[in-house]
Amino acid sequence: QVQLVESGGGLVQPGGSLRLSCATSGIGFRLASMGWYRQAPGKQRELVAIITSDHLTNYQDSVQGRFTISRDNAKNTAYLQMNSLKPEDTAVYYCNAQFRAATFWGQGTQVTVSS
Numbered sequence: 001q002v003q004l005v006e007s008g009g010g011l012v013q014p015g016g017s018l019r020l021s022c023a024t025s026g027i028g029f030r031l032a033s034m035g036w037y038r039q040a041p042g043k044q045r046e047l048v049a050i051i052t053s054d055h056l057t058n059y060q061d062s063v064q065g066r067f068t069i070s071r072d073n074a075k076n077t078a079y080l081q082m083n084s085l086k087p088e089d090t091a092v093y094y095c096n097a098q099f100r101a102a103t104f105w106g107q108g109t110q111v112t113v114s115s
Contacts, residue, residue, distance in 0.1 A: 002026035002104050004095045009109030012085055016113070020080040022095030022106055032099040034071055034078035038091035038111075045094065049080060063089075085113045 008020040022034065035050040049059045049069035057069055068081040078095060090113050095106035 002097075004097055004104055004106035006093065006095045006106045006109040009093060009111045011112045011114065013115050014086060014113055016085050017081070017083045018085065018111060020082070020093055020095075020109060020111075022078040022080075024076045024078070024095075024097060027097055027099045027104065029071075029076040029097075030073045032097045034069075035096040035098070036069060036078075036080045037094045037096055038089075039094070039108075040088075040091040043091075048093070051078065082111070085111075087113050089113050 003025045005023045006020060008018060010018060012018055031053050033050060033052045036048040037045050038048050039045040047060055048063055049067055051057045051069045051071050059067060066084045071078045089111060091111060092108040093111050094108045097104045
């Protein structure tokens, strides 16, 4: 059974930082591409960042230079380090895994940026 479990969300002031984690089980993590998506109220889910099995990364323009995606294959876990957070970063953040032509999602973690 495949499981993706996000953690690390919460309330933070503008300019602050959070680190999201996505612990996985049931997939060949080393071979999976891992991504972080987010969905704000009334908006479509959008890609934030992705890291391939070869550790190649890509970011949405609005987070470039502020967010860093990484992975620890020994822990089967992906991370999203978010710095210089802005109110417009407020959303539910979802972990995504693409493995052998299948796509898996976590349950999401809320990130709220507000003073």
